[in-house]
Amino acid sequence: VTYAIRCAAIHRGDRHGVLLSFEDVTDVEAASQMRRDFVANVSHELKTPLTALLGFIETILHGPAREDAAARDRFLGIMEAEAERMNRLVGDLLSLNRVEATERMRPTSRIDLAVLLTSVVKSLSGIAGDAGLEIRADVPEPPVSVPGDADQLRQVLTNLIENAIKYGAEGKRIDVRLTPPAYHPRMRCDAVELVVRDFGPGFDPVHIPRLTERFYRVDSHRSRQMGGTGLGLAIVKHIIGRHRGRIQIESEPGQGAAFRVLLPA
Numbered sequence: 001v002t003y004a005i006r007c008a009a010i011h012r013g014d015r016h017g018v019l020l021s022f023e024d025v026t027d028v029e030a031a032s033q034m035r036r037d038f039v040a041n042v043s044h045e046l047k048t049p050l051t052a053l054l055g056f057i058e059t060i061l062h063g064p065a066r067e068d069a070a071a072r073d074r075f076l077g078i079m080e081a082e083a084e085r086m087n088r089l090v091g092d093l094l095s096l097n098r099v100e101a102t103e104r105m106r107p108t109s110r111i112d113l114a115v116l117l118t119s120v121v122k123s124l125s126g127i128a129g130d131a132g133l134e135i136r137a138d139v140p141e142p143p144v145s146v147p148g149d150a151d152q153l154r155q156v157l158t159n160l161i162e163n164a165i166k167y168g169a170e171g172k173r174i175d176v177r178l179t180p181p182a183y184h185p186r187m188r189c190d191a192v193e194l195v196v197r198d199f200g201p202g203f204d205p206v207h208i209p210r211l212t213e214r215f216y217r218v219d220s221h222r223s224r225q226m227g228g229t230g231l232g233l234a235i236v237k238h239i240i241g242r243h244r245g246r247i248q249i250e251s252e253p254g255q256g257a258a259f260r261v262l263l264p265a
């Protein structure tokens with residue numbers, strides 16, 4: 001607990017006293033610490049690719065690659081990958097910002113989750129196939145209608161399935177299941193359930209409570225190698241929160257991972 005303590009001398013005629021006030025500023029302090037951590041993290045995440053880019057530019061302009069066309073092409077390829085990494089990070093930061101800006105507004109339109117999920121699975125099947133994975137989707141007949149923001153829910157489905165592709169073991173499948181609205185005791189209302197399950201290496205359940213924090217990664221090396229920004233699940237959590245939903249994560253090392261989303265219908 002952090003207290004701000006103020007002290008004032010008080011004079012009333014010939015009577016003198018001291019006023020001490022104690023204010024609990026724990027939340028204010030925690031919020032500004034979070035802001036500082038976020039800025040430090042963003043700066044670090046941007047500085048790493050930027051340093052690489054500057055290094056390669058220097059080598060191409062003034063170093064040995066100046067006269068060596070093959071080396072120059074190789075360096076340009078690496079520079080392209082680093083610039084794409086920065087671009088993805090900035091894109092995810094802007095998404096997070098947009099989601100936070102709408103967090104207190106309830107979605108007003110209704111969308112068909114069955115149609116949306118089928119379209120997302122179709123658009124990601126190609127990259128799953130390239131990674132040696134098959135997406136098996138179990139989607140009920142449309143409509144599976146929920147109040148929601150179509151762009152944001154598309155982002156939830158995309159981020160969860162993309163993670164299953166990034167971290168799912170090659171040669172195995174990804175199961176995606178959508179269950180039509182039914183009364184859900186934990187939600188105390190009718191809700192639809194979406195489960196994205198992969199059969200990759202999974203992770204120790206100790207990570208689960210922190211997994212939706214910005215920039216939290218179980219395996220930083222793998223995340224960076226796969227082009228991860230560390231923001232995907234933070235974006236998912238904010239969108240689900242705005243939709244008054246819940247997300248539940250299950251995993252055991254070597255057993256794959258399951259991400260279960262409940263959305264009020």
Ligand code: ADP
Pocket residue numbers: 163164166167168198200201202203211216217218219220223224227228229230231232233234256257
């Ligand atoms: P990233 O861009 O790094 O993938 P996310 O916020 O989407 O960031 O995920 C945070 C971390 O959670 C990842 O870096 C990874 O360590 C872990 N993770 C997410 N999904 C899975 C999954 N399906 N299997 C194993 N680990 C996962």
